[in-house]
C-alpha cells in the first residue's frame with residue numbers, strides 16, 4: 001500500500017546532470033524544504049550523464065535521488081540520442097524539420113513518471129529545465145505543451161501538481177546568469193554534462209547543445225549586468241538571496 005505523505009513545499013526535479021536541470025536543482029534547493037531528484041536511464045548515447053548526475057546530486061546534498069530504468073524508450077524511438085549509427089549533427093547543420101536529436105515522447109514520458117512520483121510522495125511541484133528558447137524545433141519544449149500537459153495530468157490524477165519550468169522564458173545567457181545568481185556558475189561550467197557526445201564541461205564544441213551552451217556563456221560574460229537584470233526580472237528574483 002502506498003503511504004501518501006502530506007508535507008509542505010516538496011518538489012520533484014527532473015535531473016539529467018546537464019546545465020539546465022542542474023541550475024533548476026540548485027534553485028529548487030533554495031525554494032523547497034525537500035527536493036527529490038529523478039534521473040532517467042534510457043540507454044542514451046550520452047549515458048555518462050547518469051554518473052555525472054549522481055555525483056552532482058551527492059555534491060548538492062540531495063538525499064533522495066532515483067535513477068529509473070526506462071530503456072523501453074530506447075527500443076521504441078529512433079533518434080541520434082538513442083542510436084549510435086545515427087550521427088550527432090554539427091551545430092552548423094540547420095534544418096527546418098525536427099533534428100535527429102529529437103526523442104519523440106521523451107519529455108512526455110519523463111514528466112508523466114515524475115508526476116506519478118510527485119503524487120505518491122505528496123510533492124506539490126514537478127520542476128524541469130525545459131526552455132522554449134533553446135530548441136525551437138522541439139515541440140515538447142513549448143509552453144503551450146507544458147500548460148496543456150499539466151492540465152491533463154492534474155485532471156487525470158485529481159491533483160493540483162504545479163509544473164514549474166523556471167527556464168521556460170530564459171535564453172542560454174540568462175540561464176548562466178541564474179547559475180551565477182546562486183553563485184554556482186563554475187560548478188555548472190565544470191561539472192555538468194550537456195554535450196550530445198557525452199563530454200563533461202565545455203563538451204565537444206561541435207554539437208548544437210555545446211554551441212548553445214558556449215554562445216550563451218560568451219553572451220553572458222560580455223554583458224553580465226544587463227543579462228543578470230533581465231533574468232531577475234523574468235524570474236521575479238530579488239537583488240540578494
Ligand SMILES: [Zn+2]
Pocket residue numbers: 194195196197198203204205206207208209210
Ligand atoms: Zn557537444
